[in-house]
Amino acid sequence: MDGSRKTLLFNTLQVRSAIGSTQRRKLSFKNVSNVVVQLLHSIKYSVEVPFSNMNMPPNDLNKQSSMLKKHKMAERFRRPFQKRHSSLPHQPTNRVNKYLAQAIDARSVDREKSNHVNVVSLCFRNKEKEQQYNCEQDVGFSASLAMSLLLLMFLGGVQAVVLPRTLILLLLFLTAFVWIAVVLMLLLAVRLRVIVWDLSRSFLLRLAVTVFSVVLIYAVAQVNVFTCLTESPNACSPAQLPAPSDVTHRACPLPQYVVLSCIISYLAVTVFLRLPILVKTLVLLAMTTVYVMFIYLSHAPLFLCYDQRMGSPVPLQLLSVVQIVLFLLAVIIHGRQMEWTARLDFLWQCQAIEEKQDMEALQHSNKRILFNLLPAHVATHFLDNQFRNNMELYHQSYARIGVMFGSITNFHEFYSELDGNNQGVECLRLLNEIIADFDELLDEDRFRTIDKIKTIGSTYMAAVGLIPDQKIQEDDASAIYYMSVLAELAFAFRERLHSINENSYNNFMLRIGMNIGPVVAGVIGARKPQYDIWGNTVNVASRMDSTGLPNHIQVTEELYQILSRGPYEFQCRGKVRVKGKGDMTTYFLTDRKQLTTMRIDELSQPQNRAMASAQSSHSGPPGPSVSQFGGVATPLALVRPGHVPRLGSAPPLPPLTRGRSSPAPEQVALRPLPPLRELSSDAETGRLAATPPRVIPRGATPPRTFTPPRQPDDLHRLPERSVYTPPWARQRPAELEDVPPAVPPHGPLVMAAPRLLHTEEAAVRSHLRLQRRRSEENLKQPPSAELYAARIASSADELSSLNRSPSVSSSDESYSRTDFSRTDA
Ligand SMILES: Nc1ncnc2c1ncn2[C@@H]1O[C@H](COP(=O)(O)OP(=O)(O)OP(=O)(O)O)[C@@H](O)[C@H]1O
Numbered sequence: 001m002d003g004s005r006k007t008l009l010f011n012t013l014q015v016r017s018a019i020g021s022t023q024r025r026k027l028s029f030k031n032v033s034n035v036v037v038q039l040l041h042s043i044k045y046s047v048e049v050p051f052s053n054m055n056m057p058p059n060d061l062n063k064q065s066s067m068l069k070k071h072k073m074a075e076r077f078r079r080p081f082q083k084r085h086s087s088l089p090h091q092p093t094n095r096v097n098k099y100l101a102q103a104i105d106a107r108s109v110d111r112e113k114s115n116h117v118n119v120v121s122l123c124f125r126n127k128e129k130e131q132q133y134n135c136e137q138d139v140g141f142s143a144s145l146a147m148s149l150l151l152l153m154f155l156g157g158v159q160a161v162v163l164p165r166t167l168i169l170l171l172l173f174l175t176a177f178v179w180i181a182v183v184l185m186l187l188l189a190v191r192l193r194v195i196v197w198d199l200s201r202s203f204l205l206r207l208a209v210t211v212f213s214v215v216l217i218y219a220v221a222q223v224n225v226f227t228c229l230t231e232s233p234n235a236c237s238p239a240q241l242p243a244p245s246d247v248t249h250r251a252c253p254l255p256q257y258v259v260l261s262c263i264i265s266y267l268a269v270t271v272f273l274r275l276p277i278l279v280k281t282l283v284l285l286a287m288t289t290v291y292v293m294f295i296y297l298s299h300a301p302l303f304l305c306y307d308q309r310m311g312s313p314v315p316l317q318l319l320s321v322v323q324i325v326l327f328l329l330a331v332i333i334h335g336r337q338m339e340w341t342a343r344l345d346f347l348w349q350c351q352a353i354e355e356k357q358d359m360e361a362l363q364h365s366n367k368r369i370l371f372n373l374l375p376a377h378v379a380t381h382f383l384d385n386q387f388r389n390n391m392e393l394y395h396q397s398y399a400r401i402g403v404m405f406g407s408i409t410n411f412h413e414f415y416s417e418l419d420g421n422n423q424g425v426e427c428l429r430l431l432n433e434i435i436a437d438f439d440e441l442l443d444e445d446r447f448r449t450i451d452k453i454k455t456i457g458s459t460y461m462a463a464v465g466l467i468p469d470q471k472i473q474e475d476d477a478s479a480i481y482y483m484s485v486l487a488e489l490a491f492a493f494r495e496r497l498h499s500i501n502e503n504s505y506n507n508f509m510l511r512i513g514m515n516i517g518p519v520v521a522g523v524i525g526a527r528k529p530q531y532d533i534w535g536n537t538v539n540v541a542s543r544m545d546s547t548g549l550p551n552h553i554q555v556t557e558e559l560y561q562i563l564s565r566g567p568y569e570f571q572c573r574g575k576v577r578v579k580g581k582g583d584m585t586t587y588f589l590t591d592r593k594q595l596t597t598m599r600i601d602e603l604s605q606p607q608n609r610a611m612a613s614a615q616s617s618h619s620g621p622p623g624p625s626v627s628q629f630g631g632v633a634t635p636l637a638l639v640r641p642g643h644v645p646r647l648g649s650a651p652p653l654p655p656l657t658r659g660r661s662s663p664a665p666e667q668v669a670l671r672p673l674p675p676l677r678e679l680s681s682d683a684e685t686g687r688l689a690a691t692p693p694r695v696i697p698r699g700a701t702p703p704r705t706f707t708p709p710r711q712p713d714d715l716h717r718l719p720e721r722s723v724y725t726p727p728w729a730r731q732r733p734a735e736l737e738d739v740p741p742a743v744p745p746h747g748p749l750v751m752a753a754p755r756l757l758h759t760e761e762a763a764v765r766s767h768l769r770l771q772r773r774r775s776e777e778n779l780k781q782p783p784s785a786e787l788y789a790a791r792i793a794s795s796a797d798e799l800s801s802l803n804r805s806p807s808v809s810s811s812d813e814s815y816s817r818t819d820f821s822r823t824d825a
Contacts, residue, residue, distance in 0.1 A: 116347060122277050122339050133346050134203040138274040141200040142187045145213065147271040149180045152217050155264050159224065162257045166227045169220065176216035183209055210272045211283065214265075218287050221265035225258055225294045228302055255302050259320045262291050266331050273338050280335045288328050292321055374531045375451045377468050378523060395522035400472040400479065402464040402486040402559075403519065403538050405545035406493050406512045408434065411458040414506060431458055434500055434508070441492045449485055453533060459545065462489065463533055466521055479516065480566045486514060487563060487589060490553050512553040513544025514589075516562065543578045544586065553589040560587040567593040 117124055124130040138144075156173045159165070183199070190198040199205045265287065269280055295303065295317055303317040370379045381394060411431060417424040438460050442452055449470045453461040464486045465472040472482045490512045497510045517537030523529050540556060548554035554573065555563065564570055569591045575583040 117340070117343060122336060122343065124343070129350075132350075133343060136346065137201055138206060140273055141206060142184060142191075144210075144272045144274075145180055145184050145187070148213055148217060148268050149177070149184065151264060151268050151271070152176050152180065152220060155217065155221050155261060158257065158261060158264070159220070162254070166223070168227065169223045172216065172220045172223055176213070176220055179216060180213055183213075207275070207279065210275050211279070214268050214272070214283055217268040218265040221261040222258075222291065222294070224261065225291075225299055228258070228299060255299075255306050255316060255320070258299075259323055262287070262324060263327050266327055270331050270334060274342060275335075277332070277335050277339045281332055284328050284331060288324055291324060295320055373529075374523065375466060377466075378521075378531055382523075393522060393524075395520060396466075397518070397520050398465060398471065399474075399518050400465060400516060401519045401521075401533065401537060402472065402483050402514065402516045403533065403541035404460075404462045404464075404486050404490060404512060404514045405542050406438075406460045406462075406490065406510055407545050408458040408497070409509045409511045409550045411508065414508070430504065430506075434458075434497065435460065437496050437500065438493055441489065441496060444492075447485060447489055447492075449482060450489055453531070460493070462486070463519070464489075466533070472516075476562065476565065479562045483514075483516060483559060483563050484566045484568070487553070487566075487568060490514065490589070491592070494551070494553075509550035511545055511548045511550050513541055513546070513548050514553065514555045514559055515541035515544055516556070516559045540578070540581065540584075543581065543584075547576050547578055547586075549588075554586050555589055557585045557587065563589065569593050 116126075116129075124133060152173070156177075159169055159173075186195070187198070187200060189195045190200075199209065266284060269275070269284055269287075272280075300317060303315065303320070306312075306316050367379075367383070370382065373379070374382070378394065408431075414430070415424060415427045421427055435455055439452065441447060442450055442462070449467060450462050450464045451466045453463055455461065464482045470482075472478050493512065494510055497508055500506070501508055515537050517535070517540070519533040519535040519537050521531065521533045523531050544554045544556060554576075555570075560570055568589055570587045571590050573586045573588055576586045578584045
């Protein structure tokens with residue numbers, strides 16, 4: 001469908017905007033329905049609530065709010081003097097009526113006719129549209145044929161009773177009857193799905209069948225003109241009326257019946273409503289011409305004789321022609337009217353389809369925006385209730401939620417507003433890349449229970465357990481599962497940022513704080529509404545972040561109690577002074593626990609045992625086991641192996657006992673779990689993966705020297721990620737070109753990766769630096785073991801410096817999240 005058609009059709013449909021704007025807008029079903037919706041809103045809602053204005057275009061929103069303000073002000077002054085009905089013109093019903101009247105007026109048939117069709121032929125000016133119209137199925141074709149069959153039978157009856165009964169009449173009648181009946185039966189067979197070939201689908205076939213049927217009916221109607229016995233003029237006097245016994249079956253004593261038969265055959269043309277008016281006119285003109293020629297040339301004596309007998313003042317010949325011509329005109333006018341109606345219907349149908357598609361596309365994009373703005377269940381709430389109950393503030397209390405704040409502590413060092421980086425835009429671009437990468441992680445199936453809440457500057461806030469059917473239940477298994485998901489997200493963030501650092505030669509550090517507890521969630525604001533969570537749990541989670549250390553994940557004691565029963569390793573940090581809370585004992589979540597290093601009592605926990613037995617029953621070649629999340633078995637899989645979590649049915653965990661003595665002579669087959677620490681060597685990965693499961697007697701201490709490979713899946717994925725390189729040389733660009741100083745700006749990583757410092761490589765990279773953008777290029781090299789080792793060493797250094805650093809919370813911390821120029825590390 002071409003764009004110009006819509007313009008052509010609705011150019012004329014200009015009416016004033018729904019809320020009194022002087023701007024003229026196109027009037028369409030969509031606009032009218034929008035107006036009605038707005039008016040309904042204005043009746044129902046007196047206060048503004050989130051998403052009550054979802055259907056309005058932004059322009060209208062501004063206009064409406066200014067209109068409302070003016071109206072309220074005016075009302076305030078006028079109210080005492082006004083009567084109740086003085087605001088009649090502003091009543092919604094009147095406005096609706098006004099717009100409906102305008103819509104009806106604007107849809108003037110005449111105007112649209114001249115715009116879209118040729119006035120003579122009634123064909124669409126647009127050839128494509130004409131073709132579309134012709135190809136459209138004629139749903140009334142069978143009915144038209146049935147009507148023509150009825151007319152034929154009526155004609156046959158008249159002929160048989162009044163006019164000459166001849167063999168040729170009988171033959172013609174039978175031919176016409178059989179023909180129409182057969183076509184009708186074919187159409188019926190298509191309806192009954194006996195045959196699939198539908199002749200009414202083809203325009204040309206339909207045309208041929210119609211014309212042939214009309215011709216046959218006309219022949220039946222006119223055959224009498226040929227077969228009538230013409231009398232001699234002498235025998236036409238009134239005195240010499242033939243005796244009834246002398247009248248043969250070929251006599252035509254009343255020529256009016258011939259005229260009436262002709263008129264009935266015209267009716268056969270009118271019943272075919274979708275026959276193009278051009279064809280119709282041609283057929284009718286041909287029929288009239290033939291008929292007039294017969295009357296005047298061939299059978300004139302018949303009419304003259306009748307005139308003489310009856311003594312008619314006006315010759316019947318002339319009268320018949322006038323009647324026939326008048327009827328011809330009536331049929332043509334009727335045909336044109338019918339055709340124009342059908343074509344207009346077709347136009348409106350096209351318009352409706354187009355507008356429906358537009359509306360669906362708009363609705364789809366609105367939904368997409370809404371679902372990006374809000375968690376899915378909240379967006380669904382607003383979509384479901386937008387016209388019913390959205391007066392209420394949306395809020396939801398949760399007994400247990402896991403909250404995570406993750407800050408890039410040194411982003412402020414990176415951020416600078418220079419001409420070289422487009423006044424900081426390039427820095428923001430990189431931050432956007434990082435946040436987008438974190439968002440991308442949330443798309444993974446294993447993190448589907450986590451909701452992003454927002455970002456505050458370079459801080460990422462997320463929570464687990466907000467989705468109604470995936471809430472954290474009272475039981476420990478549920479809490480362990482969901483908090484493990486959050487912990488895995490923290491690790492994933494860390495790995496992502498590490499990868500970004502490698503590719504952009506930065507040294508961003510991530511500091512994460514996590515907590516668990518009750519929160520209240522809700523949506524606030526009438527404009528740009530925001531979903532957020534509030535409560536002490538959130539405050540403490542934020543404090544866990546702000547009082548934490550770069551490259552560390554700090555958790556509260558409560559969360560430690562939960563997660564330490566899962567496959568994670570912790571280190572107690574000690575007392576941390578937290579503003580508003582006093583001294584809090586906090587823990588660093590340092591790593592994933594490996595099965596080889598797990599105690600027997602941990603292994604005997606139901607979820608871990610299931611994991612172990614699943615591993616031992618693994619009959620294929622030893623290799624990385626595939627978890628329910630589609631990747632290599634992770635501690636998450638270990639927490640809840642084998643099935644999608646239905647938390648109510650989770651097996652209860654044994655009480656939290658950290659004792660090491662449970663010496664049952666049970667043997668557990670183990671496969672080493674991938675820890676957070678990585679090895680980059682594929683060869684080593686393969687070798688270790690090929691190590692058969694070892695059987696360790698219960699109670700024995702597993703060897704700790706063995707370092708299993710990191711998730712090979714992730715290792716292979718990392719290099720495929722896009723490369724992050726600031727497009728300008730941020731620090732000492734000249735030095736980066738030099739041989740020894742071609743050093744990324746982070747100390748430990750540089751020291752651990754001397755092979756990056758070659759001249760050619762540095763030159764190539766400094767060249768690439770000007771070009772690379774997200775997704776433009778993949779890094780083909782896996783991260784080197786040295787880099788990881790350096791990172792771990794750096795973490796260890798930070799950890800050892802822990803006791804030296806005063807950990808006092810500051811309220812300045814929260815400001816530094818949005819003000820990159822401030823230092824918060
Ligand atoms: N919904 C939230 N979104 C983002 N940050 C939050 C949210 N709720 C609390 N915080 C953060 O948690 C921190 C602790 O909040 P709390 O109310 O305990 O102290 P505060 O005195 O208001 O904070 P500050 O002294 O840092 O301004 C604050 O820095 C605050 O920014």
